[in-house]
Amino acid sequence: MEEKKWKIVLSNVCRDYDDGGEEAVNVLNRLNLHIREGEFLAIVGPSGCGKSTLLDLLAGLSVPTSGEILVDGQSTRETSVRCGMVQQGYALFPWLTVRENVEFPLSLRDVPVEERRRVSDRELRKVFMEGYADHYPSELSGGMRQRVAIARALASDPSFLLMDEPFAALDPETRETLQDELLHIANTADKTIVFVTHDVFEAAALADRVAVMTANPGTFREIVDVPVPRPRKIATLRTLPEIRETTRYIARLIHRDQPDATPGENISDAAVI
Amino acid sequence: MEAVVHDLPAESRGIASSLRGALGRHPVAVRAVCSAAPVVAFLLFWEAAPRVGLVDPIIIPPLSSDAQAIAAMVKSGAIFGHLAASLGRASLGFVLSLVVGIALGILIGWNERIRATLNPLLTLFAQTSPIALFPFFIVVFGVGEVSKVGIIFWGCVWPILLNTISGVSHVDPLLVKAARTMGATGGQMIRRVVFPAALPEIFPGIKISASYAILMLCAAEMLGAKAGLGYLVSYSQHVFQNANMYAAILLIAGLGVLVNWLLLKAERHVCRYRLSA
Numbered sequence: 001m002e003e004k005k006w007k008i009v010l011s012n013v014c015r016d017y018d019d020g021g022e023e024a025v026n027v028l029n030r031l032n033l034h035i036r037e038g039e040f041l042a043i044v045g046p047s048g049c050g051k052s053t054l055l056d057l058l059a060g061l062s063v064p065t066s067g068e069i070l071v072d073g074q075s076t077r078e079t080s081v082r083c084g085m086v087q088q089g090y091a092l093f094p095w096l097t098v099r100e101n102v103e104f105p106l107s108l109r110d111v112p113v114e115e116r117r118r119v120s121d122r123e124l125r126k127v128f129m130e131g132y133a134d135h136y137p138s139e140l141s142g143g144m145r146q147r148v149a150i151a152r153a154l155a156s157d158p159s160f161l162l163m164d165e166p167f168a169a170l171d172p173e174t175r176e177t178l179q180d181e182l183l184h185i186a187n188t189a190d191k192t193i194v195f196v197t198h199d200v201f202e203a204a205a206l207a208d209r210v211a212v213m214t215a216n217p218g219t220f221r222e223i224v225d226v227p228v229p230r231p232r233k234i235a236t237l238r239t240l241p242e243i244r245e246t247t248r249y250i251a252r253l254i255h256r257d258q259p260d261a262t263p264g265e266n267i268s269d270a271a272v273i
Numbered sequence: 274m275e276a277v278v279h280d281l282p283a284e285s286r287g288i289a290s291s292l293r294g295a296l297g298r299h300p301v302a303v304r305a306v307c308s309a310a311p312v313v314a315f316l317l318f319w320e321a322a323p324r325v326g327l328v329d330p331i332i333i334p335p336l337s338s339d340a341q342a343i344a345a346m347v348k349s350g351a352i353f354g355h356l357a358a359s360l361g362r363a364s365l366g367f368v369l370s371l372v373v374g375i376a377l378g379i380l381i382g383w384n385e386r387i388r389a390t391l392n393p394l395l396t397l398f399a400q401t402s403p404i405a406l407f408p409f410f411i412v413v414f415g416v417g418e419v420s421k422v423g424i425i426f427w428g429c430v431w432p433i434l435l436n437t438i439s440g441v442s443h444v445d446p447l448l449v450k451a452a453r454t455m456g457a458t459g460g461q462m463i464r465r466v467v468f469p470a471a472l473p474e475i476f477p478g479i480k481i482s483a484s485y486a487i488l489m490l491c492a493a494e495m496l497g498a499k500a501g502l503g504y505l506v507s508y509s510q511h512v513f514q515n516a517n518m519y520a521a522i523l524l525i526a527g528l529g530v531l532v533n534w535l536l537l538k539a540e541r542h543v544c545r546y547r548l549s550a
Contacts, residue, residue: 059453059454060454061450061453080456082455084454085454085455087447089447091445093448093469093470095470095472095544096546104452105455105456108457108465109456138546162454
């Protein structure tokens with residue numbers, strides 16, 4: 001009844017895939033989750049746990065087989081979702097300049113040119129890319145491309161941001177810089193952010209809560225609170241006992257899911273810190 | 274990659290100034306001269322061979338007489354009628370194939386099921402020589418303009434259609450997904466994402482089609498027409514005006530080179546973002 005104050009509500013969300021007559025595969029099973037306005041939620045889990053399927057549902061690209069997703073109190077079945085999506089592969093339009101890419105979502109809605117220009121200036125400044133407005137994506141490094149993708153996602157003033165392993169392809173140094181910038185944006189822009197990652201430390205460092213998923217069928221094992229207030233800085237988070245404790249706890253949750261696996265990537269992620 | 278960019282101004286500067294410019298200092302100029310040399314040598318040979326008696330000047334007149342024949346036809350105005358007839362047919366057939374090929378190509382390429390169903394049929398059509406089909410066109414459409422433009426269209430449409438289908442099916446799904454989350458409508462998706470993403474693959478098809486347009490034009494005009502460059506070639510041959518025949522051939526060759534050059538320019542402009550990589 002008090003669903004208005006929640007940004008995103010998942011109630012009993014299931015998603016099946018039937019690949020042509022055969023028995024349907026249950027990819028997501030009975031997901032329940034409430035995401036607050038302005039919250040930073042990270043989703044971690046083993047490969048094949050349905051993270052990408054869940055993101056598609058949140059983005060409104062597909063609808064649940066059963067159950068309901070409410071965004072701002074509206075079912076994704078009835079209204080189209082407008083979210084900002086940031087993907088691992090950047091997904092910038094190579095034939096458009098940096099500025100044209102950022103203005104793309106606005107141009108779809110016939111926003112006047114001056115207004116577009118104002119928004120793209122503002123968003124590019126936020127990600128320190130104002131000097132590259134007339135470059136093509138192919139002229140930029142991976143980190144710069146992802147900055148532009150973030151600016152583009154923010155430019156349409158979306159209802160929330162979906163980030164699908166956005167920093168996975170970046171070198172560690174660039175990744176840390178972008179994580180810090182994202183923390184800053186999350187603080188100042190007051191946007192709800194759903195962030196999928198394989199990196200357990202990244203999840204704990206960035207998010208207010210971490211949803212840990214298990215596979216077959218994909219479901220939430222536990223929603224873990226990260227007991228560290230904002231604002232945060234990546235450099236100090238690495239040695240922070242609370243983060244180390246949370247990271248270890250999440251890694252153990254994921255590991256427990258794969259009992260016969262040798263110490264996997266997620267454990268080694270935790271051991272790195 | 275850098276050298277390609279520097280090539281452009283050097284090429285357009287022309288051979289004369291390239292020669293005048295420092296030959297030794299400029300590797301680009303040297304390359305321009307080197308690539309122009311075979312063409313110049315061929316033209317010189319054409320001029321010299323009939324004059325020194327290597328070939329019969331009645332059968333192959335020296336280049337200068339062919340050039341005079343062009344000049345005479347320009348002066349009398351006779352050439353413009355032929356040019357207009359040819360350009361009209363070729364551009365009508367080419368533009369029609371451009372519109373139909375791209376529109377159909379997007380439709381077919383965008384839908385995987387249609388694509389899989391139609392692919393064998395389209396391959397069969399594309400592999401059928403349009404010249405072999407010319408009698409069929411005459412039977413169905415008569416000897417008028419319709420069958421000429423029709424055969425040009427038929428020859429041109431396949432490279433564009435097949436390249437568009439292929440280009441559209443190769444569009445990065447991440448881009449489509451990104452545009453969908455931004456709320457792009459179906460029409461916006463086609464116009465703003467699918468078409469520009471497929472364009473680098475469509476363009477080579479357009480270039481092939483343009484050369485086919487001229488090929489089919491000549492074939493069509495030789496087989497039955499009252500005006501046009503192809504008609505001029507076969508008519509001049511019939512009446513033993515060999516200089517006029519070569520003049521028309523030269524004009525057809527020049528037309529081909531010009532069209533190719535224009536399309537290359539257009540491609541460089543449209544796909545410029547790829548050059549900056």
